Amino acid sequence: MPTPPLASGPHGPDAMRPLLDTVLDALQAGNRARGGPLPAGGPAAIAALVRDTVGDLLPDDGDPHALHDLVRLLAQGAADPADPLCAAHLHCPPLAVAASADLAAAILNPSLDSWDQAPAASELETLVTQALARETGAADALITTGGTESNLLALLLARETHGSALQLVCGANAHHSLPRAAWLLGLPDPVVVPAPTGTLDPTALDAALTTHPGPHLVAATAGTTDAGLIDPLPEIAARSRAHHARLHIDAAYGGGLLFSDRHRHRLTGLDAAHTITLDLHKLGWQPLAAGALTLSDPAELAALTHHADYLNATDDTDAGLPDLLGRSLRTSRRPDVLKIAVTFKTLGRTGLGTLVDQVCAIAHQFADLVEQHPGFELHAHPVISTVLFRPTAHTDTSLAALRRHLLTTGRAVLGRAHLDGRRWLKATFLNPHTHPDDLTALLTLVEGNTPE
Secondary structure, eight states: OOOOSSSSTTTHHHHHHHHHHHHHHHHHHHHHOSSSSSSHHHHHHHHHHHHHOOSSOOOOOOOOTTHHHHHHHHOOOOOOTTSTTTTTSEEEOOOOOHHHHHHHHHHHHHTSSSSSGGGHHHHHHHHHHHHHHHHHSSEEEEEESSSSHHHHHHHHHHHHHHTTTEEEEETSSTTTTTHHHHTTTTOOOOEOOOHHHHHHHOOHHHHHHHHHOOOOOOOEEOOOOOOOOOOHHHHHHHHHHHOEEEEEEEEETTGGGGGGTGGGGGGGGGGGOOOEEEETTTEEEEEEEEOOESOOOOOGGGGGGOOOHHHHOOOHHTTTOOGGGGGOSSSSOOTTHHHHHHHHHHHHHHHHHHHHHHHHHHHHHHHHHHHHOOOOEOOOOSSSEEEEEEEETHHHHHHHHHHHHHHHTTTTTTTEEETTEEEEEEEEEEOTTTOOOHHHHHHHHHOOOOOO
C-alpha cells in the first residue's frame, strides 16, 4: 500500500481537494438521509446504524471508501444545529467562514505550547486575546476550550491570589462547572445563594457575605443555561466591593451581547469583574471549541508559570522567543484563534452585532406566538435568545415524555428546564436564518405530538 498523502506541505492542497469534495458530498448525502433535525429511532437504532455501517473498525486491509461512508454516517446520525427545529442547547450552527478557517488550522496543525511550533498562530492569539480583553474592559485574556475551563481557571487564579480558604459564593442559578471547579481545586464547599426569580438575589448575597468569613469569590451569571437570564450585575458588583470580595462573571452565553449596540446595555457592570468567562461557540457562531477568560490583572498569570526545557528554555526566553506555557493549563493546544480572528475580521463588530440582534428578535417572535396561543403558557419574555414554554394540558411527567417523543422520532430537538417548581420546554435560538414559518412549525409540532 502506498504511503498516504499528508494534508500539509507542498503537495497538501492537491491531496486535499478531492478529499474535500468527498467530505462535502458525504455531508450532503447524510443530511438527506437524516431528513430532519435529529435521526429517528432513538439510541438503540442509532447505535445499530453506526455498528452496521462501520463493521470492523480496524480491518487488516483498509477501506478506500471509509472517508465517505463514515462522514455520511456522522451527518445522518447528527443533531443538526442549523436545522430550525434543533433548538435545545447553547450549541450554535457555525459560520461557513469560521469552519473553513478551522479546516486550515487542522491542516497546518500548529500547537500553541511553544513558539517554534506556532510562530504566526502565537502572535495571532495575542491579537485575539487583546481584542477580547478590550471588549470586556479587561487587561488580558486566555483562550480556553469553553466555559468549564474558563470557570476553572477563574477559580484557580483567585485561589492562588487569595489562598486556599477562598469561599465561592454563587447563585442557585450558577453553572454546574463552578461548584465542580471548587471541588477540583480543594476549596471549601460553595455558599449557594437563593435565586428565586432565576437570578441571584443581591440582598441574599449581602447576607451570605456578611455571615460567612472571607476571603470570598462571588460568581455572577450573564446568561443562565436554563433561561438565558442575567443577574443584576451592577448591584452584585456593588455588594462585592462593599465586602471586599472578588467578582467573577460567567458570561459564556450572554457575553456575545457585547457585539450588539442594541443589547450590550444588558451587560452593564461586566467591567467590574476581576475575571469573565466567554464562549464564542455560543453567540459567536464558532465551531467548537472557542472559549476565553478575560482578567483585569495580568500579573495573576504568574500562577500559571511552568517550565519545561524543551518548550521554554530560559536562554530561549531571554533571547526573545515567547513563552507560551503560562497561557494555559494545557500543553498541546490547537490554534482556535484562527477561526475567531477570521470571523472578527470578516464580519466586524457590525456583522456580529447583526447576528446577535437577529437571534434575539427570533426568540421574541417565538415568545409572542406562544403568548398568543391559548394552548400554551410562556414562562417569560426572553432576555437573550432562550424561550421557556409549555403546553397547558401537560403535566410535568407527560411534558418530559413529549420531549423524548419528539427526540426519538427525529421531529424536533427541544431542551428542558425546571423553574418556579415546574418543568418547561426550552427553545434556544442561535440560528439567524430561522424564518417565522419555522417558529410556527415548531409550535404546531409540539401541539400536535403526544407520546404513544
